[in-house]
Amino acid sequence: MMLAAVAVGVSHLVYSTQAGANYGLSLFWVILVISLLKYPAFRLAVDYTNVTGTSLVTAYAKISKIALAWLVVGFFVDMFIATSAVALVAAGLFISVFDLSYSNIQIAIALVVVSAIILLNGQYQKSERIVKILVLAFSLLTIVAMIFSLPLLGSDDRALFAELTPSRSLSIFVIAIAGWMPMPTNGALLFSKWVCEKRAIEGDRFDSATALSDFRIGYTLTVVLAMCFIVMGTGVLFDTGRIAPSRPPEFAAELFTIFTTTIGQWSYPVIATAGIAVMWSTLIALMDVMPRLTDRLAGIITGRPREAPSRYKQFSIVQVIGVSVILLFFMKSFTVFLYFATSVGLIAAPAIGYYNYIAVTSDEVSSTYTPKRGIILWNWLGVIVMTAFAIAFLYTRIFGL
Structure with a gap:
C-alpha cells in the first residue's frame, strides 16, 4: 500500500487525467503497456534485496563507475527536481481545498519544510498506518468514481477511438507518460531501500515472500488507478470543450470536480482529505528515502559506507534548501518543469532495467534464487522498448521535431 502512496502522484493525478481529457481512451493501452514493461525492473530490485539483504545502491557501486554515475544523476533529479514537482502538485491540492491566498510556490516550500521537520523528529512512522488507510479510501473512491463515469463515455466510439494527429505536443505527452507512468523506474531503487530497511528491522521475522507479495499488490494497484484516472478524465472532460488546467491549483479543483460529478458532492470531503494525504505521503516518502539513499551513496564514494544519522540530517537540510532554490528561481512554467523531470526519468529507465538485471544475475545471487528466464526476457x-523511447526523445530534442 505504501508503494501506491508513493506512486499515485503526478503520474496519476496529472498525466492519466490529462490523457483522458485530451485524447480520450486512445492512450489507455499506451499507459498499460508502459506499466507492464516497467514491472520487471521493479521485480528484479525486490528479488535482489530479498536475497542479499542489501539495497541496489550497493549493487550499482559494485557493477561499475558508470553505474555509480547514473545513481548520482538519478539521485540529484529525485532529490531536488522530482521532489519539487511533487511539492507543487501537493500545494495545488492544499490551495484548492482550503482556498489559500498564498502562491503555489510559497505553499510548496512550506510543505517541504514541514515534511522535513516531521521526518527529523521521527513522526512519519507513527502516521504510516493513517496514510495507508487514507490511500485505501482514495483508491476505493477512485475505482467507484471510474465505474460511475463509464456511462459518461457515450454510446459512440469517439472516446474509445479518438483520432490522434501526430504532433510535437502529442510526442511530448507520450514521452512524459513513458517517463513517469505508473512511476519513474528509479522508484525501484527506493523500494529496494525500503525492503532492505524492513528486513533489518524485522530480522528473523522478515518474510521475503511477503515482501514480494506486498510489491505485487502495490504495483498492481498503481496500474489499476492509472487506468481509472484516464477513464474518468475521458468521461468528464473529453470532447466537452473543457481542458485539464496546467496550473496546480486549478488542476486540483478540476480533479475534485471529476469525483463530485461522477459519485456526488458528498464525496468531496473524503476525496479532498484522501487526495491531500496521498500527495503529501508521496512528498514525505521522497524526502525520507532520498537523503537515506544519498547518505549511502556518499558513504560508498568516500569509503565510509556505514550510514550515519548526522549525515541523514545534513542531506535532509540540503534537500530542503535545494528544492526551495529550484521553486523560487527556476520555476517559470509548471508544464515545462514537469516535462524536464519526466524526460530524465525516461532516459534513466533503460539503464536502471539493465543494471538491475546485472545485479540480480551477479555472483552475489545464488543460481537457486536467480529469477526465471521469463522475467529476465x-x-x-x-529495456529495448524504453531505449527506443529514449532515442526518440533525444532525436526530437536535437532536431526539434
Whole structure:
C-alpha cells in the first residue's frame, strides 16, 4: 500500500487525467503497456534485496563507475527536481481545498519544510498506518468514481477511438507518460531501500515472500488507478470543450470536480482529505528515502559506507534548501518543469532495467534464487522498448521535431 502512496502522484493525478481529457481512451493501452514493461525492473530490485539483504545502491557501486554515475544523476533529479514537482502538485491540492491566498510556490516550500521537520523528529512512522488507510479510501473512491463515469463515455466510439494527429505536443505527452507512468523506474531503487530497511528491522521475522507479495499488490494497484484516472478524465472532460488546467491549483479543483460529478458532492470531503494525504505521503516518502539513499551513496564514494544519522540530517537540510532554490528561481512554467523531470526519468529507465538485471544475475545471487528466464526476457523487452523511447526523445530534442 505504501508503494501506491508513493506512486499515485503526478503520474496519476496529472498525466492519466490529462490523457483522458485530451485524447480520450486512445492512450489507455499506451499507459498499460508502459506499466507492464516497467514491472520487471521493479521485480528484479525486490528479488535482489530479498536475497542479499542489501539495497541496489550497493549493487550499482559494485557493477561499475558508470553505474555509480547514473545513481548520482538519478539521485540529484529525485532529490531536488522530482521532489519539487511533487511539492507543487501537493500545494495545488492544499490551495484548492482550503482556498489559500498564498502562491503555489510559497505553499510548496512550506510543505517541504514541514515534511522535513516531521521526518527529523521521527513522526512519519507513527502516521504510516493513517496514510495507508487514507490511500485505501482514495483508491476505493477512485475505482467507484471510474465505474460511475463509464456511462459518461457515450454510446459512440469517439472516446474509445479518438483520432490522434501526430504532433510535437502529442510526442511530448507520450514521452512524459513513458517517463513517469505508473512511476519513474528509479522508484525501484527506493523500494529496494525500503525492503532492505524492513528486513533489518524485522530480522528473523522478515518474510521475503511477503515482501514480494506486498510489491505485487502495490504495483498492481498503481496500474489499476492509472487506468481509472484516464477513464474518468475521458468521461468528464473529453470532447466537452473543457481542458485539464496546467496550473496546480486549478488542476486540483478540476480533479475534485471529476469525483463530485461522477459519485456526488458528498464525496468531496473524503476525496479532498484522501487526495491531500496521498500527495503529501508521496512528498514525505521522497524526502525520507532520498537523503537515506544519498547518505549511502556518499558513504560508498568516500569509503565510509556505514550510514550515519548526522549525515541523514545534513542531506535532509540540503534537500530542503535545494528544492526551495529550484521553486523560487527556476520555476517559470509548471508544464515545462514537469516535462524536464519526466524526460530524465525516461532516459534513466533503460539503464536502471539493465543494471538491475546485472545485479540480480551477479555472483552475489545464488543460481537457486536467480529469477526465471521469463522475467529476465520480459525485463530485456522493457529495456529495448524504453531505449527506443529514449532515442526518440533525444532525436526530437536535437532536431526539434
